[in-house]
Amino acid sequence: MTQTAPDMIELKGITKEYVKPSGEVHTVLRDINLRIPKGEFTSIVGPTGCGKSTALNLIAGFEPPTEGEVYISEQRLDGINQRAACVFQTENAFPWKTVIDNVSLGLRLRGISKADAYDEARKWITRVGLKGFEGHYPSQLSGGMRKRVSLAQCLIVQPEILLMDESFSALDVHTRQLMEDELLRIWEETSASVFFITHDLEEAIALSDRVIVLTAGPGATIKGDYQIDLPRPRNVAEISFDPAFMRIHQQIWKDLKDEVMISYENANKFTS
Amino acid sequence: MKTQISSLASPASVEVVSRKAELKKKALKLQARNLSLQLLVFVVVTGSWQFLSSQKIIDPFFFSSPFDIVKHIWTWAVYGTTAGPLWLQFLVTLEETVLSFILGGVFGIIFGYALGVNDLLSVILGPYIKMINAIPRVVLVPIFILWFGLGMPSKVASGLVLTFFIVFFNAFQGVREVDRNLINNALLLGASKGQLAKHVIIPSALTWILSSLHSSFGFALIGAVVGEFIGATQGLGYLIAQAQGAFDTTGVFAGMLILSITALIADLGVSKLEKRFIAWRYVRK
């Protein structure tokens, strides 16, 4: 299906540079070309600081690229990407809003009445397993529960693109697997394209249709692009024992390891 | 969670209940101790003041005594003051204070917000605001009295300039400190500029603003009283100035006492407001 589906996201010759306070130009991403079809679950892996979050910011429209263009459904992106929602690495939920107000916010902002928005929000709250916590503030929830709020907050607006920046990395292993399964279950019911950033190659393979490996910065480009043809529906906890999984893992890890080593050496060069 | 506890073996739950009661008792005891210590300080200070003054060890003419002060307030309350009934003086000062507090707060929030969200505006106006802020506000009071006369407007203006800058700087900072991720998140969820302010920037800045309101009420009171002190026909500051002119130390102290009680009560009110508006900060696990 990936061949026929139209592109949801297209990065055309993207370069992103920052001007350092010292006046030097720091190239984060260089000449990135990437097409993500509608409904595909894509993961991005790469050494720390290579520019994964930067790529996400470009797709979300938080910042413009220095060169090149971002297309969303064949339309050039200018400003905030209204078709996307994002689960950030850090807190997403608004601390001054209760769970139900947090989850219903996207609908309320679109002008849907409070009663309808609440009804819909209750469904999503139940769906992510937070029934009974509607009136709680985020500070009264655990880290995993807060992530569920973030997820529900994004999914309720039925985004065509779901951006996730190391959304699960702060969670313990069990909560994480639960959340990953939940995400897959929900994603399979929708047609959202997922752009998933992670440090964890196993997580990337277990969840995705496709894994993209970035090179070490500065000036990161795409090093590898792998289709993951494991059958769905998947069980995140068990799939890592699958021989096919291990083969793919080995293959991608060879690529990734080199980049991690380069990034590590670079870091040492700068500190010593 | 609760059902688990109650389904436990009963000796354990009995223990939980007794531990809870014990903790409660401890907390109560602590509270009683603190309160009695506070009372003790009061009794010792006023008692020794009264004693020293009545024994003439300190000169009652210059230092008065607690008893005389309370008596003085009583006389004011029952027979009225040189400027009219006491409650009227109190009301005048309170009205000036509350007005300047509200106006200073509103302007402070508006300007703080505007400069906080608008880089250009803050770059242009920043130096001027710093310059004006560097002027000791008390020297403005005579000018306000010249401009607005001896009545209420000049006092409100004095209190206003004092409150404005405190609230302004806090609102500005509060707006600047809003988490970038939360702003981005709201934008992705479809927030317009106005919605962004309502759902993200203002609630986030509110903690800063409300904490500034504590000190700014005190400053509003100072502005009003100093204004009355320099030129007025009514108000507690005017009473104090009059008493001072007549070398009536007791009168000065009596006015001060009324003022500090007013400030205390207002502070309690602001705390209530704070708890109401930022309830999410006070919820516990």
Ligand SMILES: Nc1ncnc2c1ncn2[C@@H]1O[C@H](COP(=O)(O)OP(=O)(O)OP(=O)(O)O)[C@@H](O)[C@H]1O
């Ligand atoms: N606003 C900015 N100004 C200047 N440099 C920036 C800015 N944002 C990011 N960078 C630089 O861009 C590079 C890539 O950052 P980015 O956050 O995209 O990395 P990442 O791949 O997400 O890393 P991690 O896996 O640790 O989250 C870093 O070297 C960082 O210093």
Ligand SMILES: [Mg+2]
């Ligand atoms: Mg990152």
